[in-house]
Amino acid sequence: MSNQAARRTRSLSADKRAAILAGAKRVFLRDGFAAGSVDAVAAEAGVGKQTVYRHFGSKDALVEALVVGMCEAIDWSAPPDASSDPRATLRRELNAFVLGLSTPGSVQLYRAIIGEAGRQPEFARLFFEAGPKVIRSRVASVLCGELPDSEASEAAAILVNLALGDAYLELVLGITPPDPKRFERQIDAALELVLPSR
């Protein structure tokens, strides 16, 4: 009967979809959402343009699928550790965060999100909720053991800000290349300021 082809009435190739999204990532993060073209995405993905439209319907929908997918894939947290030293835990956590955010893909996504924030507030919110907000609360939860709850939230915000510090603004602006050592120094200085060792 129809047991073979029954449920594949509208089945599109998952491989092609992934290839298109990969192409879209390269094109749109390099050229920007406005200047990047569907033609370029199709060429980059090695598929016909019509295939892109079959899968996503429009350029806007493709861009949205890309941004949503990248935001959902964000995971800048450090794996859990057995150590009970909160300073060491915070150092690992903050380090994983800045490294994740320093990735070329993350920097390009960050630029694109900021650049479109005035026109696409949903993208900005999605990114904020998936990234900075998560890190803040992870850091705050560690700090709750060390500081009064009333101070933990504010201290977490300070730590996260200082961990990024100047280095991140300069990285996003393309002034200086990524420098893990510089981030480590910023993190150590931040920890010393918020949780003095003596």
Place this chain on the structure above:
Amino acid sequence: MSNQAARRTRSLSADKRAAILAGAKRVFLRDGFAAGSVDAVAAEAGVGKQTVYRHFGSKDALVEALVVGMCEAIDWSAPPDASSDPRATLRRELNAFVLGLSTPGSVQLYRAIIGEAGRQPEFARLFFEAGPKVIRSRVASVLCGELPDSEASEAAAILVNLALGDAYLELVLGITPPDPKRFERQIDAALELVLPSR
């Protein structure tokens, strides 16, 4: 002879030029450098499109003139004061900085600069040199009287970062509206951390 018309061989109307730049500012900061059109600029400025091209030659040149002009016009510094209290001076200086950077025009310029940083590094550098870098050194020069020179530069960077804090990221992302009181609280907390009052 030619003494009347001699030197106006290539004189264009300064009024029109200013009107075009004002229109370009509205259009490009609202729609982005890529999506904003010269037609829209001409309409916004109330001139013909050809006039735009007579004055600037190309869309790229127009965008560059706009960005350069806005960066050169940046002045987020506080006026000098007679007070000799470095904490009060720093508070005024940092407050003027965050207020200047919170202006709708500044936020939109910041977004556009970040969004194009991967493709237009010169714009990013121009902005950085005219804005953040200037504030850093102003703050550092005040701190030189309070801290060893070796620490003043780093402390200045920390102060500037904490003055912007979470509030600025959320403002740029369009998550929260501008809130001068929140900035003031961030500045006070930052000063207390870097220059404890007791």
Place this chain on the structure above:
DNA sequence: GTCTATATTGAGATAGAC
């Protein structure tokens, strides 16, 4: 379901009237 060829719109840039 995927590709090639095409319709249509819009934007950058220019020619010519005044």
Place this chain on the structure above:
DNA sequence: GTCTATCTCAATATAGAC
């Protein structure tokens, strides 16, 4: 020097072959 009308090309989206 400024505007109106136009050229040209690129990009979104679609139609039809396989």
